[in-house]
Amino acid sequence: MLSIADDIFEKINCFGVGRWLGDLALKLGFDLPGQNLSPGSFHTTNLGRGRILTIGRTDQSMPDNKDALYLYRVQGGPSAPMPFGLNPVEETLSSAMSKLSRDTAGGDASDRRVSFFLNEGKVIELQFNEWMTGFGRILMAGLGGPIGWSET
Secondary structure, three states: OOOHHHHHHHHOOEEOOHHHHHHHHHHHOOOOOOOOOOOOOEEEEEEEOOEEEEEEEOOOOOOOHHHHEEEEEEEEOOOOOOHHHOOOOOOEHHHHHHHOOOOEEEEEOOEEEEEEEOHHHEEEEEEEOHHHEOEEEEEEEEOOOOEEOOOO
């Protein structure tokens, strides 16, 4: 069974996950946007402690309106659950690359944000602390338009 953070990452940028998204909303204590969220629009929910979810609505017609919603972006601070066994206190660029991907961008001395590009157009961005040890923020997102969820 996946951790909540791994499950969230797996379903980032996927529509057709209405039941799961409803369960996540109950678990984390937020309300899903209603039917008034128009296709192509986004709704941001701040859960506190640096946890921010952005939910989008696809233009795909779905029998259940919740299935047209998808997680566009999820941001968290160091106290948020972490995917892939990331450790916000001890993670280094090298250890994060071994867990995520060697396909990266960013990470210079003036901006310690590093984006790790993973399969299916998904990205995890870590904002490392000074000396590039540990991180204070994680952002998970999908690149490109939303895709239909498939259990493969």
